[in-house]
Amino acid sequence: MIDVLIIGAGPAGSTLAALLARDGYSVTIVEKAAFPRAKVCGEYLSPPSLAVFERLGLLDQFLELAGPVISRVAAFHKGTVIEAQMPERGGRHGRALRREVLDQLLLDNAIAAGAKVIQPAAVISAEKDGDGKIRSIIESGLEQKEIVTDIAVAAHGSWTIGKLHSQQRAGPPRPSDLVAFKTHFRGSSLPNDTMAILALPSGYGGMVTCDSGHTSFSFCIKRDALAAAREMYPSSSTGESAFEYIRSRCKGLDDAVAGAQRSGEWLSAGVIRPGRHFFHDGTVYAVGNAAGESHAVIADGITMAIRSAMIFRDSLVKVGWREPTFAHEYERQWRRAFNSRISYSKLIALLSMSPIACDLLSPFFRLFPSLLTAGAVLAGKSSADKHLAFGSSTAG
Numbered sequence: 001m002i003d004v005l006i007i008g009a010g011p012a013g014s015t016l017a018a019l020l021a022r023d024g025y026s027v028t029i030v031e032k033a034a035f036p037r038a039k040v041c042g043e044y045l046s047p048p049s050l051a052v053f054e055r056l057g058l059l060d061q062f063l064e065l066a067g068p069v070i071s072r073v074a075a076f077h078k079g080t081v082i083e084a085q086m087p088e089r090g091g092r093h094g095r096a097l098r099r100e101v102l103d104q105l106l107l108d109n110a111i112a113a114g115a116k117v118i119q120p121a122a123v124i125s126a127e128k129d130g131d132g133k134i135r136s137i138i139e140s141g142l143e144q145k146e147i148v149t150d151i152a153v154a155a156h157g158s159w160t161i162g163k164l165h166s167q168q169r170a171g172p173p174r175p176s177d178l179v180a181f182k183t184h185f186r187g188s189s190l191p192n193d194t195m196a197i198l199a200l201p202s203g204y205g206g207m208v209t210c211d212s213g214h215t216s217f218s219f220c221i222k223r224d225a226l227a228a229a230r231e232m233y234p235s236s237s238t239g240e241s242a243f244e245y246i247r248s249r250c251k252g253l254d255d256a257v258a259g260a261q262r263s264g265e266w267l268s269a270g271v272i273r274p275g276r277h278f279f280h281d282g283t284v285y286a287v288g289n290a291a292g293e294s295h296a297v298i299a300d301g302i303t304m305a306i307r308s309a310m311i312f313r314d315s316l317v318k319v320g321w322r323e324p325t326f327a328h329e330y331e332r333q334w335r336r337a338f339n340s341r342i343s344y345s346k347l348i349a350l351l352s353m354s355p356i357a358c359d360l361l362s363p364f365f366r367l368f369p370s371l372l373t374a375g376a377v378l379a380g381k382s383s384a385d386k387h388l389a390f391g392s393s394t395a396g
Helices: 011-022 047-055 059-065 099-113 223-232 238-247 251-257 301-319 325-352 355-367 370-378
Strands: 002-007 027-030 072-077 080-085 116-118 122-128 134-140 143-154 178-186 194-200 203-209 214-222 261-272 284-286
Touching: 002 011, 002 122, 011 027, 011 099, 011 301, 027 099, 047 059, 047 301, 059 099, 072 251, 072 355, 072 370, 080 251, 080 355, 080 370, 099 116, 122 143, 178 223, 178 238, 194 214, 194 251, 194 325, 203 251, 203 325, 214 223, 214 238, 214 251, 223 238, 238 251, 238 261, 301 325, 325 355, 355 370
Parallel strands: 002 027, 002 143, 027 116, 072 194, 143 284
Antiparallel strands: 072 080, 122 134, 134 143, 178 214, 178 261, 194 203, 203 214
């Protein structure tokens, strides 16, 4: 008998698997992709993330693998570059690590804790039977099998298309849809200690130096602007045309990549729909981006994902697996941790994507660059969180 099925082995899924396995639960992770694999992601981990790795017993490994200390934040808008100090927490600053390295590190930690992994495979259905057990159908290649568990948790990406209630349904495209892109560069002139936030026409982006000399560059752009970019650069790939489109409109980005070489292909994902998504349907619960996410402009995605896994685990320890008591406690703690963060990220995203707002605000940020530091504090780059501390344990 398996206690917990976790759908997805990204940061949220592997973190939850490690925590629950150490609590004595029998845990199986189902992951659709073979690792290592790249993901569309800004790849920056804020200072509170280091407490997460400490709790997981991975801090030394993470610090050895990750890129340089990120002690400064910059904002790029048209020809303007504004720099300020990045906030710290407990004397620590954030770092960046490529997802193909980070996800493997977290998955290996979950396996070492006792979790089992089925990979590559997909959960195509999950239904509750008359005894309250979750019967999930796992598909791997041409084979299917059923797994029966007490708990099923969706930890997949928010843009995953599928039949589970936690997954998106394909719908008609809209001009305002946000599509995300990511690649790496080598030889960028972006200072190693700086994370840059880019205010772009109909979008936003971020750059940061991560491990092994890579500079991670990711951005979100509205579908109508993406169409305009394709018309301007018809001979380029979609990612490259969008990159050239925004590069021509952002001097800070153009300067940072001048002379740099792209390392790897353009990755894309979408449609990106930040906000509160899904908590549970009475059968499957959600953590990570499946539950909700902030706009990537505040660079808090990975930390939110692993924190949500901790909130799930700590709620389980506090009230036990008693529905609807657990559902109420988990949702209450999740909203308490993330509601304000999501609302703040929406405001920053709207301002960043508005050329008029950016033009009006730029003079104030040039006069008072410490406003960038204050904004990073509001984005959670120095906040304490009780879910980052060790909690009590219980066996399932």
